[in-house]
Amino acid sequence: MINTVPHPSSFLQPEWVKTIRQDAFAAEQAGMLQPQQLELVYEEQWFKLLVPKIYGGLEMPLPELIRLEEALSWADGSLGWVITLCAGAGWFGGFINPEAARQIFADPKVCLAGSGASTGTAQQLANGYNINGHWRYASGVRHATHFTANCIIQQNQADVLGDDGSPVISSFVIDHHQAAQVPAWKYIGMMGTGSHAFTITDASVPANRSFTIDASSAVIDTLLYRYPFLQLAEATLAANLSGMSQHFIDLCGPVFEQKLKESERLTEKDRTVLMETYASIAAQLQTARDAFYQAVDASWTAEIEDEKTAATLLYPVSTTSRQLARVARESVDKLYPYCGLRAAAPDTEINQVWRDLHTASQHALLTFEAS
Template sequence: MPQTSAPPLLARDARRIERYAAMADTARFLHPIQQALLHRRGWLRMLAPRASGGAELPLPQAVRLEEAVAAVDGSMGWVLTLCAGAGWFAGFLPPALARDIIGGKRVCLGGSGAPTGYADLDGDGEAAGFRITGRWDYASGAPIATHFTLNAILREDGQPLLDEQGAPRIRAFLVPAELVQIVPSWASIGMRASASHSYRIDGVWVSKEHGFTISPASATADGPLYRFPFYSLAFVTLAANVAGMASHFMQLARPCIGRRRHALKNMPLLEVPEVAALLCDKELAHANARGHFYDVLDRSWALVENCTPLTADDMEALQASSLALVAASRAAVDELYPYCGLYAAHEDSAINRVWRDFHTASQHSLLLP
């Protein structure tokens, strides 16, 4: 059922986020008031199980909130999405460990999905665990993370363990922040305040309980949220962020275009039929793609809520609608930008910050056409 009963973001919260967005961009991390809002509203726990202290929001509600925050500040929307997404992994941890983590003060989970490290088997029986070594990139929200998630290649006696197909076995882990060294590395032109730095771990031992498998069959929490396929969840949450940033860009583009005149036709640019038609066309195309995206998401969520597993076709529909929304967003931003003037190229302007954020976020590998 469409989630239309209430706005996903309160107006006063949107004003707080917007008020500090430029300062956060300059400082290259979220402003303390933005951070406080993330914690006060419980947004970083919104996908964690209720049994462990999370909100366990229905996925369509969480996605709409992520889009709404990204439509105010792309960096904050991204940190919310990636860190709340890491919090979702609590539904696959041993319940006691999940309660200890999610119930912690100002908890924030960050991390990376690339398997760029190793987990060596170390110990037997009750003392069984893993010694983790490696470096992982792009941990959004790293400065406030209390825990980091990661993927690592399993090894024994220095040799990778192989699966049935002969490929290295990969396992997900959760590690407390005090065992992690953040490596300042985030120097992108956009999404500056996401502070998506690298992190490294050098031979740190963790118990076997800190390893987990991300699949509906391995969920330790009840509820449809943990039966929703991981990649489908990733597609819809990332696409919603990009869509929110594109909406913000179009909102700012209209007054930018309205202040300009066509040099050869000597008339306001918005009165040039081709320009006016282009603006309306991009706004409509984006709205249509967004409507279809939420139709597919809401239908898919209803199936999972009713204990009906998503089929390959269902998951393909989620991916296709996500990528179609990203494509409509790219077309809107890229085709309208040339009409916005040099103001849009000024680093300190709001529309330039949104443009930079959009073109950084949309580089995510899952969002390739």
């Protein structure tokens, strides 16, 4: 029997939610999280959720992390997304050279923003690399202390090839002053993330700032850094969509209650359809959340030692992540027509959540079924 996962609000203190939400529209206007929001983030060390404890991070267990990130996205989509992506980059601390990691994470306001796209090159030098490239969609770029970027390794201006003949790709951490931000986020939602692009030109980067994301390359030998990156990414993104969808459903409650009280045009059948649809959608999202968290929790409590175990425990994380993402989108779309023009007004909270959910859900990772 699947235990019901509590509402996201149970994982946050009420004063946190107030601080986050009162500046949500200001964050949209500014294209970045606001000072009071960031003060809370730094105080609670949310950018360091996945940073190794040895470097002053929280190294939070995955089940606890996913619940918190869903709750933060329920509080506000942009803030939850920035924390998820930047904290996710902090997870790379488990793979970075310890000397470099101690320097990077010494900053109490450390925030790593970046991109997983391999749209840069790293020319091998005697003591490091010369990096050039342009990367898009770096959430949190406006207050990042460092950037992470994937680069094709080159030697003598030619790509270095692996045993299979494909270019060798490595990940890098670059100090923020070595990158130029490029305003590029022009979409209808998630505007508070400031997910702009960045360009790096002829940056000299030490060799110890290069790392490989693979369990066998981890330098911190704890379960968190042995957990597969794919399922970590799938689960954290799905939780964000779930949090936004739950926020939308919560906002529909008062809207529907008011409509039932004030609208003389609704027949008894209309009223029944409205409330039954609302209850059904809320139940469907809860069912998807329960299945998702059961899969995440099961994958965390057992060591992944062979392909059979991986298929049994990790594949359900991938499938339930996609199912949750789909249910989150469909839940909002099914309720939206009943909300009236208020839900279409860009200065309302319910419209902001609608825009955020439909922008965030365009992330390619959860678009197709798990392979």
